[in-house]
Amino acid sequence: MSTEPIGLARDLAPKGVMRAQIGHTDIAIWRSTNGVVSAWENRCPHRGMRLSHGFVRGESLACAYHGWHYDCSGKCHYIPAHPELEPPSTIRPSIYSVVEQAGILWVNTIADADPVTLPKDLLSIRSITLACDLPTAIDSFSSAAQTEVSLFNGSVSVFSQQPSILSLSSPDGADGIFILFQQPYPHRVVAHVLANNLYQANDLIALSRWCESVRRAAEQNTQSSNAPASSL
Amino acid sequence: MSGYEHALKYWYPIAMANELAEGQTKHTQLLGNDIVLCGNNRGSADVRTAGKPLLVQSDYGHVWTTLSDDPHPLFSIPEASEHGRRFVPCGVVRVSCSPLRAVENFLDIAHFPFVHTGILGSEPHTEVYKYDVNIDETADEVFATNIKFFQPQASKSAEGGIETEYIYRVPAPMAAVLYKTCPPKPEYLDVIALFVQPLDEETCDVWPWMALYDDTSSMADLIQFQQLIFVQDRSILENQMPRRLPIDPGHEIPTKADLTSIAYRRWLKKRGAYYGAFEGI
Amino acid sequence: MSITLYNYVLSGNCYKVRLLAKLLDITYESVAIDFHPGQEHKSAPLLKLNPAGTLPILVADENIFTETQAMLVWLAQNHDTSGTWWPVNNSDQIANVVQWLGFSSRLSATIGELRLNSMLNKAIDVDAAKQGSQQSLRELESHLCEQRLKGLQWLTGNNPTVADIACFPYTALSPDAGIEHDEYPSIRSWLHELRSLDNFLTMPGIHELHELKSIDGKTP
Numbered sequence: 001m002s003t004e005p006i007g008l009a010r011d012l013a014p015k016g017v018m019r020a021q022i023g024h025t026d027i028a029i030w031r032s033t034n035g036v037v038s039a040w041e042n043r044c045p046h047r048g049m050r051l052s053h054g055f056v057r058g059e060s061l062a063c064a065y066h067g068w069h070y071d072c073s074g075k076c077h078y079i080p081a082h083p084e085l086e087p088p089s090t091i092r093p094s095i096y097s098v099v100e101q102a103g104i105l106w107v108n109t110i111a112d113a114d115p116v117t118l119p120k121d122l123l124s125i126r127s128i129t130l131a132c133d134l135p136t137a138i139d140s141f142s143s144a145a146q147t148e149v150s151l152f153n154g155s156v157s158v159f160s161q162q163p164s165i166l167s168l169s170s171p172d173g174a175d176g177i178f179i180l181f182q183q184p185y186p187h188r189v190v191a192h193v194l195a196n197n198l199y200q201a202n203d204l205i206a207l208s209r210w211c212e213s214v215r216r217a218a219e220q221n222t223q224s225s226n227a228p229a230s231s232l
Numbered sequence: 233m234s235g236y237e238h239a240l241k242y243w244y245p246i247a248m249a250n251e252l253a254e255g256q257t258k259h260t261q262l263l264g265n266d267i268v269l270c271g272n273n274r275g276s277a278d279v280r281t282a283g284k285p286l287l288v289q290s291d292y293g294h295v296w297t298t299l300s301d302d303p304h305p306l307f308s309i310p311e312a313s314e315h316g317r318r319f320v321p322c323g324v325v326r327v328s329c330s331p332l333r334a335v336e337n338f339l340d341i342a343h344f345p346f347v348h349t350g351i352l353g354s355e356p357h358t359e360v361y362k363y364d365v366n367i368d369e370t371a372d373e374v375f376a377t378n379i380k381f382f383q384p385q386a387s388k389s390a391e392g393g394i395e396t397e398y399i400y401r402v403p404a405p406m407a408a409v410l411y412k413t414c415p416p417k418p419e420y421l422d423v424i425a426l427f428v429q430p431l432d433e434e435t436c437d438v439w440p441w442m443a444l445y446d447d448t449s450s451m452a453d454l455i456q457f458q459q460l461i462f463v464q465d466r467s468i469l470e471n472q473m474p475r476r477l478p479i480d481p482g483h484e485i486p487t488k489a490d491l492t493s494i495a496y497r498r499w500l501k502k503r504g505a506y507y508g509a510f511e512g513i
Numbered sequence: 514m515s516i517t518l519y520n521y522v523l524s525g526n527c528y529k530v531r532l533l534a535k536l537l538d539i540t541y542e543s544v545a546i547d548f549h550p551g552q553e554h555k556s557a558p559l560l561k562l563n564p565a566g567t568l569p570i571l572v573a574d575e576n577i578f579t580e581t582q583a584m585l586v587w588l589a590q591n592h593d594t595s596g597t598w599w600p601v602n603n604s605d606q607i608a609n610v611v612q613w614l615g616f617s618s619r620l621s622a623t624i625g626e627l628r629l630n631s632m633l634n635k636a637i638d639v640d641a642a643k644q645g646s647q648q649s650l651r652e653l654e655s656h657l658c659e660q661r662l663k664g665l666q667w668l669t670g671n672n673p674t675v676a677d678i679a680c681f682p683y684t685a686l687s688p689d690a691g692i693e694h695d696e697y698p699s700i701r702s703w704l705h706e707l708r709s710l711d712n713f714l715t716m717p718g719i720h721e722l723h724e725l726k727s728i729d730g731k732t733p
Binding site: 248251321328346451459460462463464 | 521522523546549550551553631632633634688689691715718720721723
Binding site: 053 | 342343355358359360467468471473478483484487489
C-alpha cells in the first residue's frame, strides 16, 4: 500500500476532524488549534466510538462519547470521569503517518508517509467522490480532458501510477491541473483536484462543474455496464 | 448452547399495548425471524412466525412475545402496579447497533456531560464517584447502587440542577431498569426502563417506558423528554466499532466508572448470552 | 406579540424554527405534540389548526403558518434588527435566499423521509429516498464548493440567512439516516460554521461543539 492522498489540506481547518478509509482501515484525521495534523485508527480504545466524531480542544482530540482527551502523540491524558487520574500510557489509538504537502494530506497506514512531489502553489479546487471503480474514474477524467478545449489543451499525462495522479495541460501548455485519485473502498473513488495559479476565479468554478460532468459520465458508464442483460 | 439459543428463552417487546386496532397487522423481526402481529380485541395481538403461533403477554405498556415454548418468566417491575404513578410508553426508536450495546449505554453515566449536555450532565461536573455493583444471586440480576451525579435538568419535572441518585438493575440481557431521584417527590424514585427488541445481532428496536410521579407535565412533554435523551444516544450507538459488544476483556479499556458495564459483560458471559456479542479476535 | 410553536422534539422542520428563534433571541411558547407514538398531529384539534396534518405549526399574532419557510421569513422579518437574515434590501441575495428555501424542501423530502424510515420505521420507497438524498447533498456540496472558491462561506453570500437555517437541519442529520458527511468536505465546513454561531441551539443528532467551551482546572 502506497502513501495515499486522502484529502485537501484546505478541507481540514484548525479544530477540524474528518474521516478517511484506506483498504479496510478506518482513519480519523484531525487538526489541532495550532495546526498540527494527526491520523489515527478511528476508534476510541475505551468503548469503540469513532474518533472522527470527536471534538478538538486546544492540542487534544476528545472522544464524543465520554470526552477522553488524547494529545497529538495519541496518548490519553485526561479522563473526565476521573479528573485526578493520570491515565496509563498504554491508552492510545494506533497512529498512522500523515504529511501535509502541496495542499494535500497524505497518509500511510503501514510506513512513513512519502508523498509524491507536486509543484508548489497549486490551488485547491475540490475533492469529489465518484461511485465507480478506480480505472473507470481515471479513464473518465482522462478522456473528458482530451475534448475539453476551453480549460485544457488536450494533453493528458500520467504523473504517477502509485498513487494514481493525472496531469492535464492548460491551454498555454503548462502543467495545469493535477487530479489525485484515492479509493477508500471498492466502487468508491475520491478525486482531489488542484489547479495552477494561472487559472482565474471563473475558471475554477468551470473546473468544479467540469468535474461534476465527468462524474455523471463515469457513473453512467458504470451503471450501464452493471445493468442486467435484459434491460440492454 | 449458542447465543441464539440462549436468547430464544426470553420475552421481548414487539408493540405498544393498544398500538394495533382489531384486525390490523404489523410485520417486524425478532432474533432474525420474521414476525407478524394481528391486533385483537383485548388491546394485544396474536403473534406468529412462519405460520406458528407464539406465546404473548401484555405488561409494562407493551405486547411481549417469545420464540420459546418454555421461556424464562418475564421479569418483574413491582412499581408498575403502584398507585399514583404515571405510566409512559415512549414509542420505539430503531438503532443500527447490537441490542447489548443499547443496554450498556443505558447503564453508563460518564457520558452524560458530553452526550446529554446541559440536561443529564455538564462540565465541569464530570467526575463519577465510587458506587457499588452487585450480582443479586437469587434473582440473578445485575444491580448498581449508590450512584450520584450532578444533573442540570434531571427530568421534565426538575427545576434547576440537582445531585441525582441512580440505581440500575439489569433483569434480562436485553432490558435495563433505572431508578432515579424523583424531583417533585424526593421520598420516591422514578422508574425508567429500556426494553430492547433484537431484530438481529446488529439492529434493534428500543422501547423506553417510564413510571413516574409527575402530575403536571403533559404526556407529550414526558415522552419527548425521553425521546430527546434516547436519540442523543442513538448517534453514539451507531458509531461504536465493532457494532457487536466485545464481552471478553482486552478489546476495550474500562475504568472504575465502568463498573456496571464490566459486571454486565461478565454476567452476559457467565450465562452464555452471546447474541449481539463480538466474538472475533 | 404572541408566538406559539406546536413542536416535536425530533422534527428537523420544527428545529429550524427553534434554532432561528434562539439565534435571534425570540421568546415563544412551545406546545409539545406527540408526533410519535401518539400521531397527535393527525388528531382532530390539530387538523383544525392545520388540515395538512404536518408539524410545525406556528401561530404568530393573527397568522397560522404551516410551512416552515414562511415561519422563518416571518420571524426574521419581524425580529431581526440586523436585516441580514432576510435581506430585503439586497435584490440578488434575497432571490437566492428564496431559491435555497425552495431547495430545503427537497432535503426534507429525501433525507427527512429516509431518517423517519431509519429511526421510526416509516414505510417509504427507501431506494428512491437514498438516491434523492445523495443527489441533494451533491448539489449542495457543489454549490458550497463554488461559494468557497468565490471566498463566500454561506449559501447566499457572506452572512447566514434563513436559507442556511432551512437547509441546515436535514443536512446535519443525514447520519441519522445512514448518510455520513465523509464525501462532502464543503458541507462539513459549512455545518461547522453554522454550529459555531453565537447562541447556537442543538437537537438530538446534532451535538454541541464542546471545543468552544473552556472549562476550569483540569482542561489542557
